[in-house]
Amino acid sequence: MNSDVASRQRFWLVFLLFLHTVNTYMDRVCISAAKGAMQKDISGLDDQMMGYVFGIFAIGYALFQIPAGWFSDRAGPRMALTIVVIIWSIFTAMTGAVFTAISLLAVRFLFGMGEAGAYPGATRALYSWLPAKERGLGQGIFHSGARIGAAASLVVMPWLVGLIGWRMTFVANAAIGLVWGAVWWFWYRDDPSKHSGVNQQEVELIRAGIAEEAATESKLPYIQVVTSANVLLAMFQYAASNITFFISITWLRPYLVKTWGEEYGYLSALPLLCGAVALWVSGYAVTHLHRRGMPVMSRRLPATIGYAMGAIGLILCTQTADSNSVWIFIASFSLATFGVEMTLSPSWAFCMDIGGSRSGAVSAAMNMVGNLGAAVSAVAFPYFVANVTIPMVAETPGTANSFFVFAAVMNVLALIAWQFMNPRRELKEVSPAAMKTRLAFFVALIALVITVLVYVNFLMPKG
Structure with missing residues (x-):
């Protein structure tokens, strides 16, 4: 050697x-x-x-x-x-x-x-x-x-x-x-x-x-790290990305079949393949920017671009409900999926940056809350299609336009969240009373995730 x-x-x-x-x-x-x-x-x-x-x-x-x-x-x-x-x-x-x-x-x-x-x-x-x-x-x-x-x-x-x-x-x-x-x-x-x-x-x-990055790793208690502004924002934006992504593996195929016909169901695989490409593109961008001496922007910029693309793709989806061409819709939704998948590499790299030797537990907390976004997606999509109208976008129920607007808004909020996420932000020790409050909040958050998942998978009316 x-x-x-x-x-x-x-x-x-x-x-x-x-x-x-x-x-x-x-x-x-x-x-x-x-x-x-x-x-x-x-x-x-x-x-x-x-x-x-x-x-x-x-x-x-x-x-x-x-x-x-x-x-x-x-x-x-x-x-x-x-x-x-x-x-x-x-x-x-x-x-x-x-x-x-x-x-x-x-x-x-x-x-x-x-x-x-x-x-x-x-x-x-x-x-x-x-x-x-x-x-x-x-x-x-x-x-x-x-x-x-x-x-x-x-x-x-x-x-x-x-x-x-x-x-x-x-x-x-x-x-x-x-x-x-x-x-x-x-x-x-x-x-x-x-x-x-x-x-x-x-x-x-x-x-x-x-x-x-060693200076950014906190030695403070796990509860303080995982309830810090950095991690809470990471949890929120990861849940927001799952609201869009999980449509591609749950409701997308049935929506294609119902709107354009059974023969187009196979097109539901295309957004997944676009997502795989996005992960490589985003991963390269994160690595390239970090090598150029931009440790914070190497995480923030690809995620920001990704959520912007996701919101744009979803808004474009609202213009395709009356189109005879399924390909315009697939192109628009693939753009949205490409965008939200671009946010994964910076999200998990961010958890490694701030978690350090506890990156397993920190990333697990983000992934747990990500399941909340997946569950919300499963509930929200059929509800929005059947019940929610928005002037000029979804005048009557029956299309997914209202859901696409909702998901686009979540992507914009996630984009804003990334502007406040900084892997180099130093944490300061909090008082015992504040620690107890944070612990109660974190337990409540876990309970919320499990409750929503139980409702979606066991109690929600199917139809």
Whole structure:
């Protein structure tokens, strides 16, 4: 190995974590692809119960975000991600072994609980191996695996179910996860200096890059950090982005079919692919700006541009309801999705900047509240379509124009929030009374997220 040139093992880490996110979405999409076959074999698994099965994953996933993030920070990403992947792979395999609807509910809750650590653990691993100037691109590549994995699984999983049956499909997905977990355990090290493939030059590059941001890492209690203005704004803007994004994986296809016809349902995959491209573009922009000596703008500017594009795309969507061409709508919504996906890399890099050695738990808090945005999206879209009118935009119910205006407003508010987010802002210690107030607020926020998710997945009238 050339002793004068830094090795590039950190890039292999990013690739391995990219495969990690592909794996998470393969396991999530698998049950959707197997739905029909499962309902034939499992007694009592009607559409309503299947909805509960889908929903209980979201409850377990949100509920265990912060505990899983805390565990990743304390145990280290090597052990934490190995355990996390083993747990969710076991419950993926057990999904193929259930014979009753109730046991399926229990297994999928535990599956969601296990997968809760996937993103916080990976973010903590990236913090330890990537200098601050490379975090944006690393996060962009990492998160793009979810979009690519979801799109590919929509094709691969139905084929696999038809080839080997739904039960063995879950076993095959579990096997892939266990292989990844084994590779992770034997390849990754919490300290890159202990990795045999990392030379001293790369170690020094990583340490110097982390040290650049070391002054921003707070040693104050976690509750104070996670209820600081920086993190609260990060939570809000991440929820706002999910309000737009989750339409692409929930209501978009039914809306296309209802408005333009069944033959156009396949176009719902295009915004997802645009989102994957956006993650790479944004990640490159974050990295490029940081290397040019703009640590704050490297996070703020790509996010600001992204939310502006999201709002513009959504407003353009309101002009397409009466159009005979579905392509104009798809182009407009793809622009909106591209925009909000541009905000992911700066958002997660921001959590790494301010969380430091606690980036797993800080990013988990943001991701937990992001689930609130996803739940609001699921409730708001059909309600706005059926009930909400806006002069000159949605004169009568029946179109999604009113929702698009609502989502555009949320994107503008998120854009404004980013103008007040600064990863280099120093935190000051607060009084015990203020700490108790912050703790009560944070507990109330967690309760709100769980309540909304329970309502959306179990109590909200379906129709």
